[in-house]
Amino acid sequence: MIGEAVAADGTAALRAVETIQREMTAFARRARAVAGRMHPELSLVAYTLLGHLEERGGCRATDLAAHCALDKSTVSRQVAALRRAGLVERRADPQDHRVQVLHLTDPGRRTLDRVTESRRAAFRERLKDWPEEDLVRFAGYLVRYNAASPEQAEEAAARREE
Amino acid sequence: MIGEAVAADGTAALRAVETIQREMTAFARRARAVAGRMHPELSLVAYTLLGHLEERGGCRATDLAAHCALDKSTVSRQVAALRRAGLVERRADPQDHRVQVLHLTDPGRRTLDRVTESRRAAFRERLKDWPEEDLVRFAGYLVRYNAASPEQAEEAAARREE
DNA sequence: CACACCAGTTGTCCTGTGCAACCAGGCCGC
DNA sequence: GCGGCCTGGTTGCACAGGACAACTGGTGTG
Numbered sequence: 549m550i551g552e553a554v555a556a557d558g559t560a561a562l563r564a565v566e567t568i569q570r571e572m573t574a575f576a577r578r579a580r581a582v583a584g585r586m587h588p589e590l591s592l593v594a595y596t597l598l599g600h601l602e603e604r605g606g607c608r609a610t611d612l613a614a615h616c617a618l619d620k621s622t623v624s625r626q627v628a629a630l631r632r633a634g635l636v637e638r639r640a641d642p643q644d645h646r647v648q649v650l651h652l653t654d655p656g657r658r659t660l661d662r663v664t665e666s667r668r669a670a671f672r673e674r675l676k677d678w679p680e681e682d683l684v685r686f687a688g689y690l691v692r693y694n695a696a697s698p699e700q701a702e703e704a705a706a707r708r709e710e
Numbered sequence: 711m712i713g714e715a716v717a718a719d720g721t722a723a724l725r726a727v728e729t730i731q732r733e734m735t736a737f738a739r740r741a742r743a744v745a746g747r748m749h750p751e752l753s754l755v756a757y758t759l760l761g762h763l764e765e766r767g768g769c770r771a772t773d774l775a776a777h778c779a780l781d782k783s784t785v786s787r788q789v790a791a792l793r794r795a796g797l798v799e800r801r802a803d804p805q806d807h808r809v810q811v812l813h814l815t816d817p818g819r820r821t822l823d824r825v826t827e828s829r830r831a832a833f834r835e836r837l838k839d840w841p842e843e844d845l846v847r848f849a850g851y852l853v854r855y856n857a858a859s860p861e862q863a864e865e866a867a868a869r870r871e872e
Numbered sequence: 873c874a875c876a877c878c879a880g881t882t883g884t885c886c887t888g889t890g891c892a893a894c895c896a897g898g899c900c901g902c
Numbered sequence: 903g904c905g906g907c908c909t910g911g912t913t914g915c916a917c918a919g920g921a922c923a924a925c926t927g928g929t930g931t932g
Contacts, residue, residue: 572852575852577754579735583738619921621881625882644929645927648879683723686851689844693733693737693837693848694736742888783889787912807898808910
């Protein structure tokens with residue numbers, strides 16, 4: 549049974565926080581490796597970068613760095629690799645010659661879609677026995693949890709400023 | 711309210727799976743770096759290893775590797791570092807001279823407790839506005855999610871990619 | 873113009889990780 | 903009891919990801 553009895557004194561809440569901590573930790577530890585084995589073609593970071601590019605329809609390397617909370621040098625190298633792989637192209641901004649606006653190429657979009665589909669299938673497989681009600685609640689909890697992260701807050705602020 | 715209306719046709723379930731995928735990915739991407747910044751003294755892996763050692767009251771390197779889904783060489787090096795740092799000691803098993811039973815030292819236990827407390831505080835802060843009922847349910851969902859065997863998921867993914 | 877600032881690249885370093893080769897201790901069948 | 907196989911662990915090697923700092927070149931402001 550997923551939702552057990554709830555004590556009135558807050559003990560259950562403390563135990564639950566403990567469990568959340570442990571499980572999130574375990575998950576985080578494992579995720580990267582699993583993702584790598586699942587899609588050798590696209591690392592978790594690369595996937596996120598492409599995803600952000602698709603979502604925003606092109607942006608600067610600096611934006612990607614901010615979004616992923618990565619150093620700009622890391623992003624620069626990741627993007628270089630993606631460009632070498634032909635998944636991303638960059639166009640000089642005529643307004644500001646410092647910036648290189650990054651765009652998904654068609655192969656990039658296809659690769660992203662393929663990996664997204666494969667990830668989605670894996671998640672569906674893993675969650676296939678869950679009642680819909682639990683899925684919806686779980687999704688809601690995750691959104692709420694991640695929304696509390698400082699990086700997310702900054703992102704949200706950045707988005708608001710545009 | 712976190713869990714919104716539930717449609718009867720499964721659309722909500724699909725959307726929820728999508729959301730879970732996105733949020734888990736975002737979380738995984740960020741977790742390692744955040745953990746590193748939070749506790750420079752103990753990496754996420756080292757923390758998990760010490761935690762498992764405490765939970766089990768000593769075990770073999772191979773058990774740690776299996777538990778964390780890590781290569782034994784990785785564990786060997788991590789353990790070596792922890793031994794150098796004085797957080798872990800090993801005792802030869804008198805029954806089987808191949809195995810080195812690992813134990814937390816007192817400093818190891820203290821360090822683990824300190825980091826656990828700090829992590830716990832961060833989680834409590836982050837979850838402080840959640841109703842107890844939601845905490846308990848969220849914890850249950852995470853346990854259930856992580857309990858789905860990763861091997862199974864990988865196999866399924868491999869089958870799909872062939 | 874000079875100087876501060878910003879986007880991006882590159883050099884250097886460190887950590888974490890896996891794979892493969894290897895060593896050493898145990899177990900089994902002959 | 904002894905060679906072959908299994909198993910726990912260590913080490914060499916390669917590589918990815920990431921940070922930091924130094925640098926280049928474009929922008930803007932006094």
